[in-house]
Amino acid sequence: MTDTKTTGDKTLTASPKTLTLKGRTESGLVKQSFSHGRTNAVVVEKVKRRVLSPGEKPAGQASAPAPQPQAPAAPPAPAAPKPAPQRPSSPGVVLRTLTNNEVGARAQALAGAKAVEAEAERKRAEADARARIIREANEERERLQAEARKREEDARRAADEEAKRRAEVEASRRLGEETAPAEAAAAPAAPERPRDRQRDAAPRPAAPARPTETQVFRHTDNARPARPGDRPSGPAGARPPRPAGAPAGPGGGFRRPATTPESEEPMRAVRRPGGGASRPSTPAKPEQRAPARAAAGAPKERTRLTITAATGGAEERTRSVASYRRRVQRMSGKGHQEPKEKLIREVVVPETITVQELANRMSERAVDVVRLLMKQGVMKKINELIDADTAQLIAEELGHTVRRVAESDVEEGLFDAPDAEGAQTSRPPVVTIMGHVDHGKTSLLDAIRHTKVVKGEAGGITQHIGAYQVTSPLGGLITFIDTPGHAAFTAMRQRGAKSTDIVVLVVAADDGVMPQTAEAVNHARAAGVPIIVAINKIDKEDANPQRVRTDLLQYEIQVESLGGETLEVEVSAKTGDGLDKLLEVIQLQAEILDLKANADRTAEGTVIEAKLDRGRGPVATVLVQRGTLKQSDIVVAGSEWGRVRMLVDDKGGTVPEALPSTPVEILGFNGAPEAGDRFAVVENEARAREIADYRQRQKREQAAARATVRVSGLEEMMSQIKTAGRKELPLVIKGDVQGSVEAIVQSLEKVGNDEVGVRILLSGAGGITESDVILAAASKAAVIGFNVRALKEARDAADRTGTEIRYYNIIYDLVDDIKSTMSGMLSPERREEFLGNAKILEIFSVSKVGKIAGCLVTDGVVQKGAGVRLIRDNVVIHEGKLATLKRFKEDAPEIRAGTECGMSFENYQDMRAGDVIECYRVTEVKRTL
Structure with a gap:
């Protein structure tokens, strides 16, 4: 709000002096004292205290209205004359006075602010009132619920106490009936004493009345019973009223009750330092005390034992609070385990199972299973394996039924599930190209597909198995599988023959039937598929198709031109002659076979090839045989599984699904499967992982079995001898x-x-x-x-x-x-070459040399440094080297037949006259595989 300007205001002028504020602080020196006589002086600032005027109040303190006296109001005093404004003695800022309009506007603004504040206060009060009503309603509802629970607990407790009391009365009555005749017969009747008669005749005082609620609270507030010499409270000389029939204590007060049956916990006084006990923090409500007062005859709860309660003698000690709590726990089931009903289960027992897993399937404790195993003499831990027979004995002894399963049951229903009748439709044929190496199989397929795959093969030979799909001249699709012809790829040819419908046997007209051609014939016969003979390279000058037809007769293949049933076609991959006829023959053979498959089911097929691509990961080339393979399907192939991330056809394009007889590449396996494995689509990852784990475990066990296989007897001995130095x-x-x-x-x-x-x-x-x-x-x-x-x-x-x-x-x-x-x-081969023989005539002993044999060379030649054998009576006595060979006194390199000489052996002196010396030479020959 802005003030309105008036024309009569004076101009404000400021003094040339600079206005400053004097600080209210002043510095001082404080001396600090520490231990061991150390001191320190610190400069601090002290704030001056403001002296208030007589009518001024401190800041922040609200002025409370003065209490009004009860006397009648006095007449108002006459208004004092308004003092004239005084001019400030010191020069400074001149303040102007407010005009009447400004005063009225300020009063109006203050009145509006007060009205707004009053409205806000009213709304706040209404909100507080609503919250208080809601809170009180919630508290009332909780109180009623607590009272209802309390009443139920009191009723149950009273019923339990009544049942207990009746049982005790019945027990005491029975005990009294049994002991009364015995006591009467054993002890004679004692004479009655006069004092007893007087006591029985005297009237008995009435039972002390129970203190009322007001008296109980008055006594609780006093926190201790009255004692002799205490002055009564209340008005001068007044004593608290005594209830009718209540006995007075030593000081006229009431004895504190030993317990408060109105609450579950005893009412305890709160002790404060320097004073007596005060009122308990949570006194019992009247509604909670009413049921306890109604059951006056019920025994009271036991509270903390004190001297007053022990010396009172008027009340009987009952069970303690801890005993009551234990009883409630027993009745509510806490801390007390009731015997559970025995559960009879059907336990699935595989070939091997751990003790812990068996206990879990039976819902039994593992220690009980281990105890039963120990009784049977089997010492096993909970994480060790037991066989199926032992597991069945344990389960049947514990009362369960057993269903034995094999570990291979996880593969049940995975392959070859029957199709519904009428669900099968026609599918393209699968044709495998087989034959000897370099007979033109890949060239023939390239001519059909109009591709140049053969140019990309190293060495001009096919070393991979491939799958392609082409369209025949009749309009149908044909799937081709190309197999290598090298002798090393016999496994590939076998896989191709197993997964095919028709085998095209390619034979070169200029080369004839070769070993791999015969092998392909055997694979086709083993697979039970028809054969179509394609005689290739008929464009060459030395081509002789008739020789091919004749050579096939020795393998029991008789073509149609020779009166047989096997179809034949003469083709040329180079010129393209006969290719259309070959496709027509294949299509005709497929129509005769009437090939069908169900496309509306989960896919099954065979892995043709698998590889590990650095950019794409594991890639498997598969041939779908049944069903439809789609993206995001979960497939299992051998010991590997995965989710199909992408399907790639033979031309490199991505397809959403693959129908039967369609070759595709699958991306998404967690590892490269083995070629030849069958694949199938499963419903979830758990089943796929279970099957893959089982197959991996089988593979490890088979590898371990092959590594540790042993044969017995002589065969084992010979095999160990062969492989000992290998x-x-x-x-x-x-x-x-x-x-x-x-x-x-x-x-x-x-x-x-x-x-x-x-x-x-x-x-x-x-x-x-x-x-x-x-x-x-x-x-x-x-x-x-x-x-x-x-x-x-x-x-x-x-x-x-x-x-x-x-x-x-x-x-x-x-x-x-x-x-x-x-x-x-390989160690070189040692070959021995005979040189000659010599006969010992005389033995000469030479000092510092030893024995020298005088010999006559009878056959061949004797050379120095050659190997010699000493033969005596046709038995070899020594074999070594010739150390010395002399003719008279001179050394000779060799001595021929008919010449006498002297000989000595290395490290051997036992020579006799008549012995024969055989001389030979050993040569080493390098061996090859």
């Missing part, structure tokens, strides 16, 4: 895909003999890592990389440890290098 070449093999690694391992295991062999420390798909190099360095092994390279960390580790890393991209070169290395580990 040399091993340790290797760490890493490849691009699982199939290539498997082929390399199988090829290297075939190389070797009883003297030298290969020991594979680690094999797997993926690049060479630092851990692989560290493992190889610890075992002094070499690292083999097939179509993979070492990481930078692995190369640095190899440089530090001196580990050799070899890279290969053709399996021929890898096998040849390992074979040559193992050949160098």
